[in-house]
Amino acid sequence: MGVPLSSWWGLRSTVVNSRGRLGRHTGEAGGTFVGRECVVYCGEQLLDMYEPEVSRTSTAVALWHGRGANEREALEPLARQIAGAGVRVMVPDWSTDDGADGRNHLTASLSFVLNSGSKERPVDRVVLAGWSLGASAGLDLLCHPEAFGGWRPHALVCISGASIDRRSPRSNRAIRRSTLRYPSF
Numbered sequence: 001m002g003v004p005l006s007s008w009w010g011l012r013s014t015v016v017n018s019r020g021r022l023g024r025h026t027g028e029a030g031g032t033f034v035g036r037e038c039v040v041y042c043g044e045q046l047l048d049m050y051e052p053e054v055s056r057t058s059t060a061v062a063l064w065h066g067r068g069a070n071e072r073e074a075l076e077p078l079a080r081q082i083a084g085a086g087v088r089v090m091v092p093d094w095s096t097d098d099g100a101d102g103r104n105h106l107t108a109s110l111s112f113v114l115n116s117g118s119k120e121r122p123v124d125r126v127v128l129a130g131w132s133l134g135a136s137a138g139l140d141l142l143c144h145p146e147a148f149g150g151w152r153p154h155a156l157v158c159i160s161g162a163s164i165d166r167r168s169p170r171s172n173r174a175i176r177r178s179t180l181r182y183p184s185f
Contacts, residue, residue, distance in 0.1 A: 034083040042108035047092040048072055050079045056086030058124040062113045063091045064134030096133055128153035132160050
């Protein structure tokens with residue numbers, strides 16, 4: 001069950017809360033209050049939005065979790081710290097087990113982030129940050145911007161992401177493009 005998301009976000013979505021309560025959750029992080037709302041953004045996938053009380057920039061951070069479906073809550077402490085510094089943060093759930101669904105979820109989350117601003121608070125730039133498998137998917141998007149209409153993030157932050165050295169015969173033997181499990185764009 002949900003309620004329509006306020007026009008403050010400039011979007012048509014549904015606010016939900018996995019703990020059964022509706023509305024804004026406010027906590028203190030980094031010296032400023034941070035609001036958290038959870039919305040449905042793609043099918044039944046959820047996305048947490050962390051909004052600082054005082055936004056210091058028109059940049060938004062899309063923070064992608066690693067392997068495992070519905071792991072967005074694992075990134076809540078990091079998202080609160082970033083939002084506490086005055087930056088809008090959005091953490092979507094995405095399916096890591098199915099390449100096509102995962103790719104669709106991630107591109108839908110980027111569309112959501114890009115359109116999340118309002119007239120008063122537009123999103124001018126998006127920093128894409130990914131943890132582990134989310135970092136690998138972000139790197140793939142950076143290398144293949146045509147998959148998202150030529151769009152590239154303002155910056156990419158890889159947190160604990162895997163590195164594949166294509167020059168190493170061992171890497172080429174152990175990991176081939178066709179066997180990678182992250183959603184290639």
